[in-house]
Amino acid sequence: MMLRLLVALLCVAGVSATPAQESPTLRKIREAGMISIGYRESSVPFSYLDSAQRPVGYSMAICDRIVDAVRQRLGLADLERRLVPVSSATRIPLVTNGTIDLECGVTTNTAERQRQVAFTVTTFVAASRLVSRKSAPVMRLEDLRGKTVTSTVGTTSLAHLQKLHTERGLEMSIVAVREDTDAFRLVETDRAAAYAMDDVLLRGTIAVARHPEDFVVSDEALSVEPYGIMLGKGDPQFKQLADQAIKALFKSGEIHRLYRQWFESPIPPNGVNLGLPMHPAMRRVIEQPTDSPDPAAYR
Template sequence: MLGLFSGLLAGLLAHTASAEAFDSSTLRKVRDTGVIVLGYRVDSAPFSYLDEKLRPIGYSLELCGHITEAIKKHLHKPELELKLVAVTSATRMPLVANGSVDLECGVTTNTLERQKTQAFSTTTFVAETRLLSKRSAGVRGLGDLRGKPVASTIATTSIQLLHQANLNEQLGLKILIGQDDRDAFRLLQSGRAIAYAMDDVLLRMLLLSVANAGDYEISAEAFSVEPYAIGLPRADAGFKALVDETLAGLYRRGEIQAIYRRWFQSALPSRGLNLQLPMSEAFKRVVAHPTDSADPQHYR
């Protein structure tokens, strides 16, 4: 009898320790309100965009769907309400930082600077910043843009890269800022900008949407590595642990392979466009050994 009691007690203590490992202010808020808030982007396919019925879908949202189910299970709240809030490049991080959004399920790079105001999950994708230009312009790198206008999107790592390169290399760039990716791309299309600096996967997606894609080229040279992650409230280790374990489980069980193929190697729902983008070697390494590193060198 004593042995049985000891076994039951050990099991209870193990369950309690597991529950405490995921204890967090965010989870308490979700439990008390019965609502979890997800931020999404309206036009950042394949990561987050609206389908023909104006419902948010995409790779990042599917990952957040798995996280939401894990939260429901952990809190024993299958009836948990899901509230979806549209965010932009400019509003996504402030809304996470002030607690308005619990999970930012869009397309955001994890950086040390951004970690000052919010946390990030395990890496969910690895992109690289490149230049998009018209073939006739002969742009191969930033040096070819000396003294010329170049576009990027507001509140992105790409715009920061341009400002830093402009300062360090005295390029004399005229940096034009788009309010979103399509707005920045229009600056290139109209000839107001000679090139558009942005993450390669997003540039590929934009080119799939135009009839004259052959008139443009993406630079072979990459200027930075961009580890994407889901945005989380800062200083909430328990919530981050639950999110990271959910993603690591998808990676460990191999479920990420089908999820990746659905959004990067198949016709996109409501768009019919196919990026035909194999998983990069950098992201394969993340899947094999999950990391939340913000250091670009970790992914090279």
């Protein structure tokens, strides 16, 4: 009996003496003295290039706080930022293969994507809608019956369109394109009746269009889209550090300043003001942070 007790005590002591597993992402960053950040080139106002071709935006500002937290955790006086452009099609592969440590763009957190990557707590709540020309408005999905609609490869909006097309039998033609700008151009040139994408991105695209008064965003929403900063799967320490940095923004109230800066004030490069008040769902996220991919959690 005493022998079994001694063995058990030794096993417990051995387990408790085992050091916690080090974050592979933090180890890589410390050894390189560099963190790799994925950014979008035209996702106004989240992640896009300004007049000096520097990536700026709401998501980039949040990632700046995460980078500061990483630098402090590692005890580095300075931490080089390696900026890598990503698209809807390349963002997930570049996270999974370790090319980028943080994807600071406009990526919806979904259960399917969580099989490949991880997400921080939600940083924005959008809804997928349709943009069309005012001269031929598409305000409901039913308005697309027998027409052509477009969206971008690798987006949840395209997936929702394909699913709804099958479920409702709308006989619409779906055109998938590589970039958001290509999709909007199809509507501009009357080659597509509508373009499906997250409403805040549609409003940002319209705001910088040549004739913004020519376009309208649908009343009907196709889905709820919770955004998060995307990072590598299987590294809970790194995710926890990123989450803590975002929650600190929420708790201090600084997130409200960032929101006003990018959604309710003139933004570079042309001084456009999107004039988008914060949605109640986002206010709830600030009060009770969550990384849930379930759209019902935001309704």
